[in-house]
Amino acid sequence: MSGKTLALRDTTIGKKAIMAVTGVIMVGFVTAHMIGNLQAYSGREVFNAYAAFLHGLPGPLWAARLVLLGSVIAHAWAAISLVRQNRAARPVRYQVKQTLATTYAAKVMPLGGLILLFFIVYHLLHFTTGHVAPGEFRGWQDAYHNFVTGFQVPAIAGVYVVANIFLGLHLYHGVWSMLQTLGINHPRYNHWRKRAAIGLAVVVAGGNISFPIAVLAGVIK
Amino acid sequence: MNLTLHIWRQKKATDKGGFATYKLAGVSPDSSFLEMLDQLNEEILAGGKDEPVAFDHDCREGICGACGMVVNGVPHGPQELTTTCQLHMRKFKDGDELWLEPWRAAAFPVVRDLVVDRGAFDRIIQAGGYISVNTAAPRDANEIPVPKTDADLSMDAAQCIGCGACVAACPNASAMLFTAAKVTHLGVLPQGQAERGPRVLAMVAQMEAEGFGGCTNHGECESACPKGIKLEFIARLNRDYLKAAIGGREAAQQRTVRR
Numbered sequence: 001m002s003g004k005t006l007a008l009r010d011t012t013i014g015k016k017a018i019m020a021v022t023g024v025i026m027v028g029f030v031t032a033h034m035i036g037n038l039q040a041y042s043g044r045e046v047f048n049a050y051a052a053f054l055h056g057l058p059g060p061l062w063a064a065r066l067v068l069l070g071s072v073i074a075h076a077w078a079a080i081s082l083v084r085q086n087r088a089a090r091p092v093r094y095q096v097k098q099t100l101a102t103t104y105a106a107k108v109m110p111l112g113g114l115i116l117l118f119f120i121v122y123h124l125l126h127f128t129t130g131h132v133a134p135g136e137f138r139g140w141q142d143a144y145h146n147f148v149t150g151f152q153v154p155a156i157a158g159v160y161v162v163a164n165i166f167l168g169l170h171l172y173h174g175v176w177s178m179l180q181t182l183g184i185n186h187p188r189y190n191h192w193r194k195r196a197a198i199g200l201a202v203v204v205a206g207g208n209i210s211f212p213i214a215v216l217a218g219v220i221k
Numbered sequence: 222m223n224l225t226l227h228i229w230r231q232k233k234a235t236d237k238g239g240f241a242t243y244k245l246a247g248v249s250p251d252s253s254f255l256e257m258l259d260q261l262n263e264e265i266l267a268g269g270k271d272e273p274v275a276f277d278h279d280c281r282e283g284i285c286g287a288c289g290m291v292v293n294g295v296p297h298g299p300q301e302l303t304t305t306c307q308l309h310m311r312k313f314k315d316g317d318e319l320w321l322e323p324w325r326a327a328a329f330p331v332v333r334d335l336v337v338d339r340g341a342f343d344r345i346i347q348a349g350g351y352i353s354v355n356t357a358a359p360r361d362a363n364e365i366p367v368p369k370t371d372a373d374l375s376m377d378a379a380q381c382i383g384c385g386a387c388v389a390a391c392p393n394a395s396a397m398l399f400t401a402a403k404v405t406h407l408g409v410l411p412q413g414q415a416e417r418g419p420r421v422l423a424m425v426a427q428m429e430a431e432g433f434g435g436c437t438n439h440g441e442c443e444s445a446c447p448k449g450i451k452l453e454f455i456a457r458l459n460r461d462y463l464k465a466a467i468g469g470r471e472a473a474q475q476r477t478v479r480r
Binding site: 006008010011012013014015016017082085086087088089090091092093094095096097098099100101102103106107109173176177179180181182183184185187190 | 227229240291293294295320322325326327328390392393394395397425426429432433434435436437438439440441443444445452453455456457458459460461462463466467
């Protein structure tokens, strides 16, 4: 067998594996984030106590933030590198092209990823630092106040709803792809892979979308 | 049947190329797609003005992997599990307008018209798509027991005829399905174990060097494949590759890329 073996980061499979592993970390975070935020339905005291609990653990909090930042950077780097390579692989496009199997979720992955990246920056400026928060920003000490006043603005609520629709699409194709990329494939369990991906996407995106709608509807006030 | 054909014409690799439109009358619904093109070429030759349309073909039985063109946006045309040569004109309607294009990929440069150079596939095979055995006195065929499920899986992967439809169909012009089939058909058999790690590392390295794109799990290749090669094999390729690249001793050894 001749041929130079390439480093993992130099092959498309290796880059996909990097995207899959960082993806698992981010899927774990986004799921926990949604579940944690469900406490908004229990009122101001419970929600603010949860924020205080998280900020009472500065070590783990900052460790999690650094791991997530690293994951976003690695995920985005691999994605940009792969998209460039994939585009270069077909310099002349087809005059007529039919698709046979792909989904909207699969096709919108690069654009959706870019939208999510901008949304994450906006989301941090909105709820973490308060730079773009409408009205008074009360920090994590009264996160409930920020939550309600933020989502009472219909345009902001709309941004969150749209971003989470893209999150749902990204999760659906991403979770299923992650299993395929890491070689987790078995004829006996394969039909569960897409079901699990759809289930996770609907639960996470649905939970997140419920927050701005609940505020606008007056369920959370 | 009367047809309007828009065919990609390109004299040589360095030419820009473009579509030419032909009207073809009196096509038998019983003729094969390539016989229809033969008929067109006879008319072109009789006309004496234009040169015949170049297209690849060999066995015309659907087993050699030589033929293939994109017909109305689908590699090998509209019939599932069928190569272009096994496609018949009865699948089309009188008055149909057909767009015929070569496989489009940086790794498959157009040689002429609908013919592309698929040497990239040969070089992937050369990099590791074989097993090394000592040949001397013939050995008993059933010397090494192979579980039926493994033999079946290997045969399913070995169905790949290397036509390149997977690359043509893939939005990224990726050769993952082809490489996956070739890695799997040897990798699941006992005879393929000795070189399993080096094989997948070398074949993937060559695949990358040829300029194919990566897999983004659209599944277009599986749908376009005339031999029904499954996406499952891509997961196997990923698993084999990651195992060899991360944990394999072979990855530590130095090798050179052949191009």
